[in-house]
Amino acid sequence: MTETINCKVLILGAGPGGYVAAIRAGQLGLDTVIVEGENPGGTCLNIGCIPSKAMIHAADEFEKVMHFTGENALGISLEKPKLDFKKTVAWKDDIVRKLTGGIAGLFRKNKVKHIAGWGTMIDGKTCEVKTKDGVVTVKAENVILATGSVPIEIPSLPYGDKIISSTEALSLDKVPGKLVVIGGGYIGLELGIAYAKLGAKVTVVEALERVLAQYDKELTKPVVTSLKNLGIEVLSNTKAKGLSKDGKSLLIETKDGSEEKIAADKILVTVGRRAKTEGWGLEGLDLTMNGRVVAIDDKCQTSMTGVYAIGDLTGEPMLAHRAMAQGEMVAEIIAGQNCTFDKVSIPAVCFTDPEIVTAGLSPDQAQDAGYETKVGVFPFSANGRAMTMESEDGFVRIVARKDNHVVLGIQAVGKGVSELSAAFSLALEMGARLEDVAGTIHAHPTQSEGFQEAALKTLGHALHI
Incomplete structure (x- = not known):
C-alpha cells in the first residue's frame, strides 16, 4: 500500500516534545500528523523518566521495610521481606502502558493523526514513513523535528548480554548480585542506588574526580554520604577498559595506571546521551548544525524555512520538560502566535537519595556572570517536618543579587525536594526578590519552610537557626 497525506504540521517523533506539540497543534485547529516508530512517549515515558522513577519508588519501599527488620527509632518491628522482582517490573510496565495509552487517547481527542512507523525526511516538506501496511508519504507545510536522543556507547563495551544500558536495566528479570555502573552522573546513580536498595552489590566507576560533577560539592555531599551508607563503592579517577577474557569481570584502569578487575553480573553503561541525528534523513536536509546537534533560534526555527527542531535533538539541557515547553511554543507559532523561548528557569532534578534540585544560577555561575551576590543556606536539620520524616540531611540555598535582592538561583538537596x-x-x-520569598507565608510544618528560611537567612535574620 502507498498513500500520500497532506497536512499543516508534521511532527517526527512522539516523545515528550513531539506529543505535546501535536496535542497543542490539534487544540489550535491545525491539521496535524505525528510519526513514531515505537509507542508514544519517547525515551522518557517508555524507558526513562517514568519507569526509572517507578523502580526508584519500589526500591525505596523495599529498603524502608528492610530498615524496620532491625533496630530503629520508631519502634517498628517487621520480619525480613521477600521481593518478587518480576512482579515489580510488571507493575512498572503497567504504569507505562496506561500513560502511553493516555497519549494515544489525547491524539484522538484533539484530531491528531498518528502514523505508526519509521519516518525518513526526503526534503524539508516531505517524509516517507514505513508502516506495517506499506509506505505512507506525508507532505507538510511545517515540520517539527523531535527525534530525541540515544545512550552513548563505549566502543570497548558494546551493549549486549552482560553489558546493558538504562533501557535494559529497567527490564531485568532479577536483581543482579553484583552490578557495576560505569558513569557517576544522575542516570547511573539513580539506578545504582535503586538496585543497591533492592539487594545488589553496586560499584560505581567514574572517570572524573567525583560523582555528579555537574553539581557543586556542597549539593552532592549528602548523596555521597548516602552512597556509603548503602554500601555502594565509588571508584573515582577510574576508567573502564573492557571485559576480562573470561567475560566475568570488568577491566578498569585506576588513577595510578594499574589495571584491576571487578566481578560483575551486569555492567550498566551510563556515560551520557547524544542527539539522535541518524536514521531519519538528516542528510537530506540543509540544516545548520551546532556541533552534533541541530542549531535553532529563540523560536526553535532551524536554518530551513518552516522546519523546527525541539528537545534533545537541539542539545542541552536534555530534559523532557524543556522539550515539552518548546513543543507547545512551536505549535502556537505555527498557529500565528508571536512567541519566543525565553525561560529564566529550566529546573533540573536528580532523583538520587537524597534528591537534588537546581533552578537558575548556582553561586559560581552567578559570580562568573558578573553578579555580586548574597547567598543563604538553611539546613533541613533545623526543619521540623524533615525531622519527623527522619530526613534531616540536606538544605535549601538561595543565590540573589547583592544590590537589589533579585533571586538568581535556588538549589536544594534532601528527601522529596523534587x-x-x-x-x-x-x-x-x-x-522575585528575597523579600518576596521571605514575606510569603509557607505552611507549617513542611519542608517548603526551608525555602522561606533560606531567604530570611540571606537577608540576615533567619528565625529558626
Whole structure:
C-alpha cells in the first residue's frame, strides 16, 4: 500500500516534545500528523523518566521495610521481606502502558493523526514513513523535528548480554548480585542506588574526580554520604577498559595506571546521551548544525524555512520538560502566535537519595556572570517536618543579587525536594526578590519552610537557626 497525506504540521517523533506539540497543534485547529516508530512517549515515558522513577519508588519501599527488620527509632518491628522482582517490573510496565495509552487517547481527542512507523525526511516538506501496511508519504507545510536522543556507547563495551544500558536495566528479570555502573552522573546513580536498595552489590566507576560533577560539592555531599551508607563503592579517577577474557569481570584502569578487575553480573553503561541525528534523513536536509546537534533560534526555527527542531535533538539541557515547553511554543507559532523561548528557569532534578534540585544560577555561575551576590543556606536539620520524616540531611540555598535582592538561583538537596522545583522556578520566572520569598507565608510544618528560611537567612535574620 502507498498513500500520500497532506497536512499543516508534521511532527517526527512522539516523545515528550513531539506529543505535546501535536496535542497543542490539534487544540489550535491545525491539521496535524505525528510519526513514531515505537509507542508514544519517547525515551522518557517508555524507558526513562517514568519507569526509572517507578523502580526508584519500589526500591525505596523495599529498603524502608528492610530498615524496620532491625533496630530503629520508631519502634517498628517487621520480619525480613521477600521481593518478587518480576512482579515489580510488571507493575512498572503497567504504569507505562496506561500513560502511553493516555497519549494515544489525547491524539484522538484533539484530531491528531498518528502514523505508526519509521519516518525518513526526503526534503524539508516531505517524509516517507514505513508502516506495517506499506509506505505512507506525508507532505507538510511545517515540520517539527523531535527525534530525541540515544545512550552513548563505549566502543570497548558494546551493549549486549552482560553489558546493558538504562533501557535494559529497567527490564531485568532479577536483581543482579553484583552490578557495576560505569558513569557517576544522575542516570547511573539513580539506578545504582535503586538496585543497591533492592539487594545488589553496586560499584560505581567514574572517570572524573567525583560523582555528579555537574553539581557543586556542597549539593552532592549528602548523596555521597548516602552512597556509603548503602554500601555502594565509588571508584573515582577510574576508567573502564573492557571485559576480562573470561567475560566475568570488568577491566578498569585506576588513577595510578594499574589495571584491576571487578566481578560483575551486569555492567550498566551510563556515560551520557547524544542527539539522535541518524536514521531519519538528516542528510537530506540543509540544516545548520551546532556541533552534533541541530542549531535553532529563540523560536526553535532551524536554518530551513518552516522546519523546527525541539528537545534533545537541539542539545542541552536534555530534559523532557524543556522539550515539552518548546513543543507547545512551536505549535502556537505555527498557529500565528508571536512567541519566543525565553525561560529564566529550566529546573533540573536528580532523583538520587537524597534528591537534588537546581533552578537558575548556582553561586559560581552567578559570580562568573558578573553578579555580586548574597547567598543563604538553611539546613533541613533545623526543619521540623524533615525531622519527623527522619530526613534531616540536606538544605535549601538561595543565590540573589547583592544590590537589589533579585533571586538568581535556588538549589536544594534532601528527601522529596523534587516537589519544591515548581516553587523555585515560579520565583525565578516572576522575578522575585528575597523579600518576596521571605514575606510569603509557607505552611507549617513542611519542608517548603526551608525555602522561606533560606531567604530570611540571606537577608540576615533567619528565625529558626
